[in-house]
Amino acid sequence: MKFNLQKKVDLSRFHTFGTRQIAKYLIQVNDLEDLDSALDFALKAEVPFLILGEGSNTLFKSDFSGLVIVVKFQGIVHDSSRGVLQVSSGENWHRLVKYTLSQSLYGLENLALIPGSVGAAPVQNIGAYGVEFKDFFCSLSAYDLEKRQLIEFDQSECQFGYRDSFFKREGLGKFLITKICLKLYEEPRPVLDYPDLNDADPGDGSNNISLEIYKKVCEVRRKKLPDPGTLGNAGSYFKNPIISLTDFSAIKKKHPELPGFKTENPEKMKISAAWLTDFVGAKRKRNAGAAVYKDHSLVLVNEDNANGLDIYLLGQEIKSEVYNEFGVRLSEEVQII
């Protein structure tokens, strides 16, 4: 095999919680040939495998007695005749955002500084500041890990939803996304709905607006969220729950200050998970070395040598307190292994 199979690997530098779980085997794959060899190895060794990008949305609850396949496919091609960008899945998302702005391609600036790989972006349809990955999506190529063949997925086949897609549900563990195709704007179309971005407009009507948004988003994110390089975390641990209008009205009666947001479905409301977790005092909770970030009750952190189970159990405690108080079941945004 031309790639390097590693054994008994400390996963702490492969995921942003930085806990010291051990993988029995780990392989970094650069292309389909590497991937086929990795899959052959897992079959022969009779071990399970899992696909990992940069590990910024993954919690290892325990050691993994199988093969971790780390995606490293590289390459960005700007096909200006079709007005699309083809990006390999192992590229870093934030570097892609910077690259697009340098090419005068607009739209991704609100998604700046989201950690992780390009290939994981469709998995949970990453989103921030009023923009989602799906807004720029044309198609993607994914390798069917059982049939060993490349398949093209269009927008409807990906079934994008709020922090959700086919690849986070039925397709989980069955496909490795190799490449995505995006269509971006050639002129800025600023999305400034979020209060944090209100003062991003340079006011001169120039193309600098996208750059201003980019800078503002980076500035706000650096202030609000802990840097995983210094404090292990995976961003928001829970998703905002989507509940029926009836349940929303019932909770509102008892808690009139609960924020609610309309969804595409007029029968459903999205409510703020941060508000719910704040209400149950999440910021004061901890479990061994696991804690909740002081400035953001949705961000669980590895404060002091926590292991994956410490973090998981802290999440479970918060979930059950929210359920007891509001009757709402939080679901994890993070993939738990």
Ligand SMILES: Cc1cc2nc3c(=O)[nH]c(=O)nc-3n(C[C@H](O)[C@H](O)[C@H](O)COP(=O)(O)OP(=O)(O)OC[C@H]3O[C@@H](n4cnc5c(N)ncnc54)[C@H](O)[C@@H]3O)c2cc1C
């Ligand atoms: C500080 C911080 C802030 C964050 N802010 C946001 C935010 O604002 N919005 C947001 O949406 N997310 C946010 N996240 C979550 C995370 O950055 C995204 O979910 C990101 O897309 C994960 O990328 P990754 O490569 O690290 O994924 P990983 O954690 O490596 O993988 C996540 C899932 O995707 C699968 N996967 C990864 N690569 C592939 C592939 N090529 N093919 C198939 N499956 C694959 C994995 O198997 C796993 O199930 C934040 C995380 C952190 C640490």
